[in-house]
Amino acid sequence: MLKRVDRVQIVTxxxxxxxxxxxxxxxxxxxxxxxxxxxxxxxxxxxxxASMIEFLEPDGAGPVADFxxxxxxxxxxxxxxxxxxxGAAALLDRNGVRFEREAxxxxxxxxxxxxxxxxxxxxxxxxxxxxxxxxxxxxNVVADWRATAERYTxxxxxxATRFVQIDNEDFGYTGTLTMxxxxxxxxRIEITQPIGESAMGRFHSRHGDSLYMFYVETDTVETIAERxxxxxxxxxxxKEGVHDGLWIHPxxxxxxxxxxxxxxxxxxxxxxxxxxx
Numbered sequence: 001m002l003k004r005v006d007r008v009q010i011v012t013x014x015x016x017x018x019x020x021x022x023x024x025x026x027x028x029x030x031x032x033x034x035x036x037x038x039x040x041x042x043x044x045x046x047x048x049x050a051s052m053i054e055f056l057e058p059d060g061a062g063p064v065a066d067f068x069x070x071x072x073x074x075x076x077x078x079x080x081x082x083x084x085x086x087g088a089a090a091l092l093d094r095n096g097v098r099f100e101r102e103a104x105x106x107x108x109x110x111x112x113x114x115x116x117x118x119x120x121x122x123x124x125x126x127x128x129x130x131x132x133x134x135x136x137x138x139x140n141v142v143a144d145w146r147a148t149a150e151r152y153t154x155x156x157x158x159x160a161t162r163f164v165q166i167d168n169e170d171f172g173y174t175g176t177l178t179m180x181x182x183x184x185x186x187x188r189i190e191i192t193q194p195i196g197e198s199a200m201g202r203f204h205s206r207h208g209d210s211l212y213m214f215y216v217e218t219d220t221v222e223t224i225a226e227r228x229x230x231x232x233x234x235x236x237x238x239k240e241g242v243h244d245g246l247w248i249h250p251x252x253x254x255x256x257x258x259x260x261x262x263x264x265x266x267x268x269x270x271x272x273x274x275x276x277x
Contacts, residue, residue: 001088001157002180003123005135005187007052007079008214010254011067015044018055018254022046025227025253026216027130028053038100038107039064049132049216052079055254063110063117074255075211077117078138078189080156085122088157095155112155114148115209116140116189131223133263136186137177137215141204145175145193148209152178152189164271166190172198177270186217186266215259217266221245224260228252 012018015033022028028046036043040062044055056076058065067076082088089106092099098109099120106120116138128134142148153160162179175192192212194201203212218224225242228235233252238245244265248258268276 001082001091002080002120003083003187004081004180004185005051005078005138005189005214006081006121006123007054007119008075008135008138008211008256009054009056009077009079009117009119010074010256011064011071011076012055012057012073012254013068015042015055015057019044019046021231021253022048022053022055024231025224025233025248026132029129035059036102036107038062038102047126047129049128049130049134049218050126051132051135051216054079071207072255074250075213075257077119078140078211078214079119079121081121081123083123085120088120091157092155097155114140114142114151115207116211131220131227132216132218134217135214136217136261136266137188137190137259139190139192139212139214140209141173141192141194141200141207141212142209143193143204145191148191149176149178152191164269166192166269171200172196173200179270182270183272186270188270213257213259215261215266217261217263219263221260221262224248 026048028048031045031047033044040060041056041064042059046053056064058068097112099106104122108118110117158178162182164177167174172195173192178189180187194204234249236247245261250257265276
């Protein structure tokens with residue numbers, strides 16, 4: 001059912017400031033402002049590459065206000081696109097997943113996923129803008145990756161034969177990549193279960209099952225690195241060097257950890273290492 005990682009939603013106390021950061025770092029372009037009744041939120045939408053980032057502020061009682069009261073700001077929800085929204089709604093219904101439909105989006109009951117609030121939108125072909133091509137991954141850190149993968153396979157209509165198991169001793173986790181459209185695309189949910197006292201493990205200890213971070217793909221990692229340097233934003237290059245990718249520290253972008261990958265390099269750990277040159 002899931003076709004693309006279409007967007008991420010980020011809770012912030014200042015949408016204008018957050019939008020300015022996305023524009024300065026990624027070359028994002030403003031799409032518009034509105035209100036989202038199911039979330040009780042005011043929303044600012046920007047296009048980042050061919051994907052969207054939505055910045056949310058509380059607009060009365062609701063899940064965004066609850067998140068802001070507990071965490072202040074940070075990654076709130078993952079968004080995926082589907083070819084046919086009515087079909088997606090029918091599949092969710094058959095699996096007992098509650099959701100609210102507003103305009104051309106489905107807002108899933110938070111209990112449907114493992115700490116990763118989810119919005120499903122109709123697929124729209126978009127031309128990339130700015131320094132990023134698209135968002136290709138969201139990372140859902142959980143206590144039990146196998147049970148989570150089984151649930152997502154069912155409620156999101158995924159093909160488990162495409163999944164790629166991952167084990168990373170350096171960063172302390174095990175899990176799977178739920179590849180939506182491999183070998184054509186990298187889009188996926190990375191479901192990770194922390195092992196030991198890693199940064200991810202510490203995050204999970206504080207937050208529980210959660211949306212942890214997201215990844216973007218770009219032809220120009222160096223451009224993003226230079227923009228971060230100009231802003232005094234913290235980032236960590238990949239061990240192979242900044243030409244292959246980097247991680248943007250949450251202090252540099254709206255309280256969110258963001259991975260930046262050179263085009264195709266993520267295939268190295270996604271089932272087709274020969275494509276990751």
